[in-house]
Amino acid sequence: MWVKKTSLFTLRDAVIERWRDKPAIIFGTWRVNRPLGTAARLIWDTKGTLGMGDLSIPWKPSDQEIYIIGSGFTGRRTSNVLCFAPVQASAKNGRVHPHQKPVPLLLDLLRKCLAGTIADPFAGSGSTLVAAKSLGRRAIGIEIDERYCEIAARRCAQEYLPLFGDDHVGWTKDGAS
Numbered sequence: 552m553w554v555k556k557t558s559l560f561t562l563r564d565a566v567i568e569r570w571r572d573k574p575a576i577i578f579g580t581w582r583v584n585r586p587l588g589t590a591a592r593l594i595w596d597t598k599g600t601l602g603m604g605d606l607s608i609p610w611k612p613s614d615q616e617i618y619i620i621g622s623g624f625t626g627r628r629t630s631n632v633l634c635f636a637p638v639q640a641s642a643k644n645g646r647v648h649p650h651q652k653p654v655p656l657l658l659d660l661l662r663k664c665l666a667g668t669i670a671d672p673f674a675g676s677g678s679t680l681v682a683a684k685s686l687g688r689r690a691i692g693i694e695i696d697e698r699y700c701e702i703a704a705r706r707c708a709q710e711y712l713p714l715f716g717d718d719h720v721g722w723t724k725d726g727a728s
């Protein structure tokens with residue numbers, strides 16, 4: 552899909568438009584305007600840095616925003632601050648994608664999604680698909696970069712073992728996940 556990318560209307564917004572009123576969970580940043588129809592904003596507290604950030608100010612980034620759109624979510628009410636370690640680049644069996652999300656965080660998010668197929672139109676290394684598979688959910692991933700398609704397929708073919716796999720075990724303010 553080709554979309555004229557401006558700071559006001561991004562590829563993300565084009566996908567959301569076509570997604571219509573189905574529920575969506577979208578990772579984002581305060582640097583880009585929030586998607587239209589955002590019903591709630593979660594904060595992913597990464598506990599560590601996510602990149603260097605602006606070195607001229609005495610704060611370093613350790614969070615990311617997650618936008619909730621539409622209805623179709625369920626489960627126990629928990630804090631909107633989700634504390635999960637990021638996937639470390641330097642760790643043994645570390646990151647395979649520069650923007651790889653930790654599977655424990657995705658498990659936490661997907662557990663709140665009502666029954667149905669999970670779709671990730673920007674699947675990257677397939678973390679959403681791995682999480683969906685481990686919850687016994689059907690999932691569809693779309694990824695433009697063939698290298699990442701192969702990585703995602705390989706990860707999906709493996710069993711997900713939180714303690715010894717390619718992610719770090721997460722923790723939440725409500726207890727270990």
Ligand SMILES: C[S@@+](CC[C@H](N)C(=O)[O-])C[C@H]1O[C@@H](n2cnc3c(N)ncnc32)[C@H](O)[C@@H]1O
Binds near residue numbers: 699
């Ligand atoms: C933020 S990353 C996703 C990372 C993923 N959540 C993970 O854990 O590995 C976004 C991905 O979207 C892909 N992408 C960008 N434009 C795309 C498009 N038009 N269609 C499909 N995938 C696209 C990029 O190649 C990139 O791998």
